[in-house]
Amino acid sequence: MTSNSTDGFEWTKEEGLRKGVPTIGKIKPATNISSTNHVFDVVIVGAGYAALTAARDCTVSGLKVLLLEARDRIGGRSWSSNIGGYPFEMGGTWVNWGQPHVWREISRYNMRKELEISQDYSHGINQFSVNVAGKTSDMNHDEEDAIMESALKKFVNIDGQYGRLIMPYPHDEIHNPAALPFDKLTAADRLAQIGDTLSAQEYVCLKGFILLCSGATLDTMSFYEFLHWWALCGYTYGGCIEYLIKYKFRGGQSSFAINFWNEAISTNNLSYTFNCPITTVEDDGNKVVVTSDDGRQFKAARMICTIPLNVLNTVRFSPPLSIGKQRAANIGHLNQCTKVHAEVSNRDLRSWSAIDASSKLLYALGDGTTPSGNTHIVAFGANETHLEPEKDIAATTQVLKDLVDMDIERLVFHNWSDDKYAKGAWFFPGKEFVTVFSEELRARHGNVFFASSDWAVGWRSFIDGAIEEGTRGALDVMKDLSNSRSRRDLTKL
Amino acid sequence: MTSNSTDGFEWTKEEGLRKGVPTIGKIKPATNISSTNHVFDVVIVGAGYAALTAARDCTVSGLKVLLLEARDRIGGRSWSSNIGGYPFEMGGTWVNWGQPHVWREISRYNMRKELEISQDYSHGINQFSVNVAGKTSDMNHDEEDAIMESALKKFVNIDGQYGRLIMPYPHDEIHNPAALPFDKLTAADRLAQIGDTLSAQEYVCLKGFILLCSGATLDTMSFYEFLHWWALCGYTYGGCIEYLIKYKFRGGQSSFAINFWNEAISTNNLSYTFNCPITTVEDDGNKVVVTSDDGRQFKAARMICTIPLNVLNTVRFSPPLSIGKQRAANIGHLNQCTKVHAEVSNRDLRSWSAIDASSKLLYALGDGTTPSGNTHIVAFGANETHLEPEKDIAATTQVLKDLVDMDIERLVFHNWSDDKYAKGAWFFPGKEFVTVFSEELRARHGNVFFASSDWAVGWRSFIDGAIEEGTRGALDVMKDLSNSRSRRDLTKL
Numbered sequence: 014m015t016s017n018s019t020d021g022f023e024w025t026k027e028e029g030l031r032k033g034v035p036t037i038g039k040i041k042p043a044t045n046i047s048s049t050n051h052v053f054d055v056v057i058v059g060a061g062y063a064a065l066t067a068a069r070d071c072t073v074s075g076l077k078v079l080l081l082e083a084r085d086r087i088g089g090r091s092w093s094s095n096i097g098g099y100p101f102e103m104g105g106t107w108v109n110w111g112q113p114h115v116w117r118e119i120s121r122y123n124m125r126k127e128l129e130i131s132q133d134y135s136h137g138i139n140q141f142s143v144n145v146a147g148k149t150s151d152m153n154h155d156e157e158d159a160i161m162e163s164a165l166k167k168f169v170n171i172d173g174q175y176g177r178l179i180m181p182y183p184h185d186e187i188h189n190p191a192a193l194p195f196d197k198l199t200a201a202d203r204l205a206q207i208g209d210t211l212s213a214q215e216y217v218c219l220k221g222f223i224l225l226c227s228g229a230t231l232d233t234m235s236f237y238e239f240l241h242w243w244a245l246c247g248y249t250y251g252g253c254i255e256y257l258i259k260y261k262f263r264g265g266q267s268s269f270a271i272n273f274w275n276e277a278i279s280t281n282n283l284s285y286t287f288n289c290p291i292t293t294v295e296d297d298g299n300k301v302v303v304t305s306d307d308g309r310q311f312k313a314a315r316m317i318c319t320i321p322l323n324v325l326n327t328v329r330f331s332p333p334l335s336i337g338k339q340r341a342a343n344i345g346h347l348n349q350c351t352k353v354h355a356e357v358s359n360r361d362l363r364s365w366s367a368i369d370a371s372s373k374l375l376y377a378l379g380d381g382t383t384p385s386g387n388t389h390i391v392a393f394g395a396n397e398t399h400l401e402p403e404k405d406i407a408a409t410t411q412v413l414k415d416l417v418d419m420d421i422e423r424l425v426f427h428n429w430s431d432d433k434y435a436k437g438a439w440f441f442p443g444k445e446f447v448t449v450f451s452e453e454l455r456a457r458h459g460n461v462f463f464a465s466s467d468w469a470v471g472w473r474s475f476i477d478g479a480i481e482e483g484t485r486g487a488l489d490v491m492k493d494l495s496n497s498r499s500r501r502d503l504t505k506l
Numbered sequence: 507m508t509s510n511s512t513d514g515f516e517w518t519k520e521e522g523l524r525k526g527v528p529t530i531g532k533i534k535p536a537t538n539i540s541s542t543n544h545v546f547d548v549v550i551v552g553a554g555y556a557a558l559t560a561a562r563d564c565t566v567s568g569l570k571v572l573l574l575e576a577r578d579r580i581g582g583r584s585w586s587s588n589i590g591g592y593p594f595e596m597g598g599t600w601v602n603w604g605q606p607h608v609w610r611e612i613s614r615y616n617m618r619k620e621l622e623i624s625q626d627y628s629h630g631i632n633q634f635s636v637n638v639a640g641k642t643s644d645m646n647h648d649e650e651d652a653i654m655e656s657a658l659k660k661f662v663n664i665d666g667q668y669g670r671l672i673m674p675y676p677h678d679e680i681h682n683p684a685a686l687p688f689d690k691l692t693a694a695d696r697l698a699q700i701g702d703t704l705s706a707q708e709y710v711c712l713k714g715f716i717l718l719c720s721g722a723t724l725d726t727m728s729f730y731e732f733l734h735w736w737a738l739c740g741y742t743y744g745g746c747i748e749y750l751i752k753y754k755f756r757g758g759q760s761s762f763a764i765n766f767w768n769e770a771i772s773t774n775n776l777s778y779t780f781n782c783p784i785t786t787v788e789d790d791g792n793k794v795v796v797t798s799d800d801g802r803q804f805k806a807a808r809m810i811c812t813i814p815l816n817v818l819n820t821v822r823f824s825p826p827l828s829i830g831k832q833r834a835a836n837i838g839h840l841n842q843c844t845k846v847h848a849e850v851s852n853r854d855l856r857s858w859s860a861i862d863a864s865s866k867l868l869y870a871l872g873d874g875t876t877p878s879g880n881t882h883i884v885a886f887g888a889n890e891t892h893l894e895p896e897k898d899i900a901a902t903t904q905v906l907k908d909l910v911d912m913d914i915e916r917l918v919f920h921n922w923s924d925d926k927y928a929k930g931a932w933f934f935p936g937k938e939f940v941t942v943f944s945e946e947l948r949a950r951h952g953n954v955f956f957a958s959s960d961w962a963v964g965w966r967s968f969i970d971g972a973i974e975e976g977t978r979g980a981l982d983v984m985k986d987l988s989n990s991r992s993r994r995d996l997t998k999l
Contacts (some may be wrong), residue, residue, distance in 0.1 A: 073984075074566045110677045110964070111740075113609035120606065120964065121977050125677050184603045184618045247604075247740070279988065471603070471613065484614050491566075495772065 015095045016041065018086045020432075021103050022403045023096065024424040030406055034094035034103075034425065038086040038267035040274065044286040046079070052312045053079040053284065055490055056303050058291055059319030061089020062476050063464040065273035066118075066483025067317045067490075072282035074491055079311055080283060081303065083290035083434045086267075087274055090321070090435055091476055093265025094425055099383045100265025101354045102391075103427040105439060105476045107131070109256045111247075112472050114480035122272040128260045131380045131391075137364035142417060144369035145213045157366065161222060162250040164215035167207050168223070169243050171195065176240055176248055183244035184471045187448065196237035196448040200227070203236040221368035224395035225376040226257070227441040228350025231397070235444045238473075245472060258378075266476075290434070293329045294318070296459040314494060315460050317486045319479075322346055322454070322467040323436035330458070337453035338463075344446060346467065348474075349430045350438040351394035353402055354380070355413055356423035362388045365417060373400040373412045387422060402426050439474040440467040447473075455485075462486045462493075508588045509534065511579045513925075514596050515896045516589065517917040523899055527587035527596075527918065531579040531760035533767065537779040539572070545805045546572040546777065548983055549796050551784055552812030554582020555969050556957040558766035559611075559976025560810045560983075565775035567984055572804055573776060574796065576783035576927045579760075580767055583814070583928055584969055586758025587918055592876045593758025594847045595884075596920040598932060598969050600624070602749045604740075605965050607973035615765040621753045624873045624884075630857040635910060636714075637862035638706045650859065654715060655743040657708035660700050661716070662736050664688065669733055669741055676737035677964045680941065689730035689941040693720070696729040714861035717888035718869040719750070720934040721843025724890070728937045738965060751871075759969075783927070787811070788824045789952040807987060808953050810979040812972075815839055815947070815960040816929035823951070830946035831956075837939060839960065841967075842923045843931040844887035846895050847873070848906055849916035855881045860909045866893040867905050880915060895919050932967040933960040940966075948978075955979045955986075 014037060021034035055071050057064050060082035071078045086092060091105030108128070110116045119125060134154055141157035142149050172178035179195065182188040200223050204216075211219065220231065226242055227234040246252035262269050277283045286305075293304045294316065301316040320328060325342040333339070353374060366378035377392035392413060394400045402409040402424060410421050429438040454468035464486030469478025507530060514527035548564050550557050553575035564571045579585060584598030601621070603609045612618060627647055634650035635642050665671035672688065675681040693716050697709075704712065713724065719735055720727040739745035755762050770776045779798075786797045787809060794809040813821060818835040826832070846867060859871035870885035885906060887893045895902040895917060903914050922931040947961035957979030962971025 075568050110606060110675075111604035113603060113606040113613065116606035116677075117610040117977070120677070120974055121981060125675075125963065126681070128675070128678075182603075182618075182621070184609070184613070185621075188619070470618065481613055484610070488614060 018084070020084060020086065020092070021094050021425070021427045023094070024406050026422060030403060035096060036086055036092060036094050036267055037265070038088045038092045038270060040087060040285070040287060043085060043288055046284045046286060049309050049311055051284075052300060052314065053077045054313060054494060055079070055315045055317060056081060056301060056311055056313035057317045057319065058303065059089060060084070060087040060287070061319060062091060062270065062273070062479035063319040063466060063483040063486065064089070064317070065270055065277070066480045067319070067464055067487040068283060069273045069277045070484060070487035071490065072277045072280040076282060076491065076494070078277070078283050079313060080285040081289045081291060081305065081311060082285070082287045085287050088267055088270045089319075089479075090429065090439060091266045091270070093267045095265060095267070096423070096425065097384055099381070099389070100262070100267070101389070101425040102261065102266055104352070104429065105266060106261050107258050108262075108476060109260055111256060112475065112477035114472070114484065115475070115477040118273070118480060119269070122269070124262070124269060124272075127263050127268070129263045130259055131261055131378065132259065133379065134364045137361040137379070139364040142365070142367040143214055143217055144367070144371070145217050150214070154366070158250065160214055160218050164211060164219035165222065165243075165250045165253070167210050167215070168203060168219055169240060169248075176243055180240055180244045183241065186241050186244070192237065192240070193448055195240055196235055196445055198236040199232055199444050200234045200236050200239060201231040204231065217370045218368055220370040221375045224370070224397060225393050227348060228393070228395045228438050229347035229441055230395065233347050233443050235442050235446060237444070238442055238447055241447075241473070291328055293331065294461060295331045296461055298459065301460050315462065315490045317462045317464055317490060319464050319483070321435055321465060322440060324434060330461070332459065334458060335453065335456070337450060338458070341446070341450035341454055344443070346437060346440045346442045346446070347396065348438045348441040349396040349399055351400045351402065352426060352438070353392050353409065353413070354425040355390040355392065355419065355421050356383050356387045357390055357419040357421050358387050359419050360386065360388055362390060362417065362419060367416045369416055371398070372416060373398045374416065377413075377416055390419065392416070399430070401428055401431060403428060441474060457489065462489050511577070513577060513579065513585070514587050514918070514920045516587070517899050519915060523896060528589060529579055529585060529587050529760055530758070531581045531585045531763060533580060533778070533780060536578060536781055539777045539779060542802050542804050544777075545793060545807065546570045547806060547987060548572070548808045548810060549574060549794060549804055549806035550810045550812065551796065552582060553577065553580040553780070554812060555584060555763065555766070555972035556812040556959060556976040556979065557582070557810070558763060558770070559973045560812070560957055560980040561776060562766045562770045563977060563980035564983060565770045565773040569775060569984065569987070571770070571776050572806060573778040574782045574784060574798065574804060575778070575780045578780050581760055581763045582812075582972075583922065583932060584759045584763070586760045588758060588760070589916070589918065590877055592874070592882070593755070593761070594882070594918040595754065595759055597845070597922065598759060599754050600749075600751050601755070601969060602753055604749060605968065605970035607965070607977065608968070608970040611766070611973060612762070615762070617755070617762060617765075620756050620761070622756045623752055624754055624871065625752065626872065627857045630854040630872070632857040635858070635860040636707055636710055637860070637865070638710050643707065647859070651743065653707055653711050657704060657712035658715065658736075658743045658746070660703050660708070661696060661712055662733060662741075664733075669736055673733055673737040676734065679734050679737070685730065685733070686941055688733055689728055689938055691729035692725055692937050693727045693729050693732060694724040697724065710863045711861055713863040714868045717863070717890060718886050720841060721886075721888045721931050722840035722934055723888065726840050726936045728935050728939060730937070731935055731940055734966070784821055786822045786824065787954060789954055791952065794953050808955065808983045810955045810957055810983060812957050812976070814928055814958060815933060817927060823954070825952065827951055828946065828949070830943060831951070834939070834943035834947055837936070839930060839933045839935045839939070840889065841931045841934040842889040842892055844893045844895065845919060845931070846885050846902065846906070847918040848883040848885065848912065848914050849876050849880045850883055850912040850914050851880050852912050853879065853881055855883060855910065855912060858910060862909055864891070865905060865909060866891045867909065870906070870909050883912065885909070892923070894921055894924060896921060934967060950982065955982050
């Protein structure tokens with residue numbers, strides 16, 4: 014059951030550009046409450062995976078939850094449009110069984126057999142194209158892997174063991190405090206250290222890959238954070254592919270997210286309102302009052318705030334957020350990734366991939382085959398040369414065609430930079446951010462708890478990290494309410 | 507707070523052999539119910555990780571749970587004794603962040619920083635000893651890894667890609683049906699196929715390693731199941747070490763298990779009785795009546811049975827279990843591993859490891875340093891040459907000393923084979939078991955649901971698999987009760 018969200022864009026030759034795409038993640042009706050008088054146990058702001066997990070865990074444990082979401086759909090920065098029965102992933106896409114929080118849910122919802130692999134090298138041109146200074150070289154994917162591996166190993170080899178000594182526990186990243194100084198480096202700083210050792214192809218491939226990860230610029234992105242990704246991926250390029258860009262849901266992310274929603278709804282403990290952006294959060298010490306932009310007020314004993322880092326400061330908190338949280342939100346993260354799906358009639362491109370580190374879409378690959386037999390290409394750009402496809406479709410198609418000759422029938426995308434509820438894609442920080450602000454961002458603020466993949470401990474930036482944080486937020490609120498109620502019961506005696 | 511379980515053995519030079527060791531996993535009081543009249547929502551039989559997870563999830567969701575456990579402690583086949591403040595792991599030990607279910611819990615209980623590494627090659631003799639036909643060769647651990655890797659790659663390379671083609675999804679193991687025929691092979695069958703390619707050292711190392719995994723015999727253990735372990739471990743020997751035998755809880759397994767227990771208890775929805783072996787389970791279609799060996803009867807709407815495969819047939823079910831379940835339980839699994847801890851005064855042995863595939867303890871390694879500065883050695887035997895340490899301590903110490911010269915001050919162990927509530931260690935099957943019986947073992951039987959790592963989908967045999975199964979069992983029961991209550995409500999209308 015798909016219906017149109019106001020989010021996302023679709024362009025076709027016949028119909029041109031349209032705002033809004035169909036998704037199974039749009040919830041109908043858009044609200045199930047008629048009054049705002051009730052004082053809920055918890056108000057959860059947001060409907061991405063952190064919020065969905067928190068809502069699911071809280072409602073299952075018997076708490077009365079009110080969920081408020083600015084958009085018309087669930088999923089936050091991970092959702093799939095569904096066009097002609099085919100899911101295009103508008104944001105977060107890939108998952109792996111080594112990502113503990115997301116896989117626990119995939120297992121629990123019995124979706125282990127719902128995965129498919131983005132890459133298909135079984136037919137077609139089976140080719141990787143790398144563009145160095147205007148000249149494109151074509152090679153096979155084994156050669157691609159060899160260049161990538163060689164370049165990445167040079168990039169991360171800060172300890173003679175490819176990061177294993179400096180960051181031995183990816184889920185306890187400063188276990189070895191020797192990791193800390195690496196957060197003083199940007200990617201550009203690190204590249205300067207190893208520049209002499211890289212071939213021109215290696216440099217371009219490396220640049221393409223790390224900008225794919227960060228959606229930022231080499232001059233600003235934290236080298237430490239990339240090292241953390243690398244550690245999470247098992248300290249190998251093969252691991253990076255396995256974890257970052259290989260396995261996706263056959264039915265799209267929204268087919269996964271809807272399970273959390275349905276379970277929460279089935280408890281009869283979930284009240285909700287979509288299309289409800291909030292403006293202020295007031296905590297009087299006993300309860301939290303949340304005001305929406307149309308002036309409605311909602312009350313709850315506790316709040317779980319899953320508002321992304323880059324928009325946290327658009328909400329006024331009373332009492333104000335800590336200086337640390339305010340500073341962190343002002344600085345924000347750097348990921349202004351552009352992700353564009355192209356449906357192309359060139360079937361041979363199913364097994365194609367490319368890096369052109371000077372293109373506005375610097376990393377592209379065959380990602381699927383649509384029901385009509387066309388090839389689905391996905392392409393990523395970073396903030397080095399920012400592209401907003403809806404503002405110039407002709408330029409966008411030209412950027413794609415400059416990568417390889419293709420006949421584009423459809424484009425699908427979400428402009429995360431121009432999205433006022435995200436102001437960017439997945440979290441990727443500048444230097445001296447994570448090691449300075451993460452703990453502060455995780456801290457509660459009176460009756461308000463914070464949960465977002467943007468400050469997760471493990472797979473920060475990932476769906477896994479969002480579920481990690483939603484789990485933590487729900488548990489903290491459950492414990493807190495249980496304690497305060499025990500105290501209240503005691504004072505009655 | 508430790509107290510003595512009746513489980514486990516400790517031997518010291520001064521005190522000789524004693525049955526029962528201290529653990530933080532013994533729950534006091536041993537029961538919190540005074541009558542058996544109540545009809546619970548769920549009765550959970552067992553207190554290992556499957557049962558603890560199910561009890562935690564069910565109680566948190568508001569169900570009234572009765573947990574019945576035959577032993578005096580939680581943890582089932584994973585528990586730690588605590589002797590002089592030092593945890594000796596009596597069963598399941600190692601965990602990893604790539605094991606999704608267990609890591610989700612480690613993250614949720616904020617225990618990410620509670621891990622330590624078994625191996626410590628920073629001082630001492632730093633040596634691996636391999637015994638081939640009575641002659642011991644000593645080498646460094648890099649040489650050990652090289653032999654192991656070479657041998658294992660030959661063993662699993664059934665597709666030119668070290669198993670990746672035949673079993674591409676470790677959590678969907680027959681995704682490629684071409685995996686199925688490999689369950690017709692025992693390890694010995696597979697060894698016969700590659701025997702000509704192995705050096706004598708490679709053969710011994712390989713034999714030691716696969717018997718370490720199975721606790722069985724080469725002639726009987728399933729090659730397919732080993733392949734599944736290999737796939738779970740990322741298709742590399744390095745992955746095997748990372749996942750199988752590296753990271754353990756500084757405070758012991760029981761320090762982890764107690765969190766599940768405490769959370770369940772905190773809901774006020776958990777009733778329980780330890781020291782309560784059960785004899786019969788009768789399902790009248792509306793409720794389940796469980797009878798204990800002292801004649802008490804307990805009633806619940808549903809049951810989650812976590813009784814291990816090898817003892818499932820010691821309980822009488824009415825109506826009887828399906829033929830498939832009965833057959834599976836009669837066949838059972840093959841793991842009769844002997845695990846012995848030795849506290850030795852030889853500090854140099856902290857960095858020692860050994861394989862002697864003809865020894866009754868065929869795989870041994872330095873596993874820690876005790877508070878008194880002694881080295882803690884752990885050694886494993888398999889059913890090829892079965893050892894029951896408590897029956898002949900002198901012989902056991904001699905087996906250890908034959909591996910390397912050591913001065914033994916203490917032995918600590920649990921005889922899993924002689925344990926009537928386990929009849930074996932972690933699950934490891936013979937050929938044509940998993941591919942024939944697993945789904946059947948997961949199936950519900952009327953109002954009785956089954957949850958055990960012995961038939962998990964993913965990390966079967968592991969703590970992770972137990973948590974996977976406890977999660978599934980709880981969710982299935984919650985859904986089932988919710989459905990039947992909705993139906994009941996409807997019929998009232």
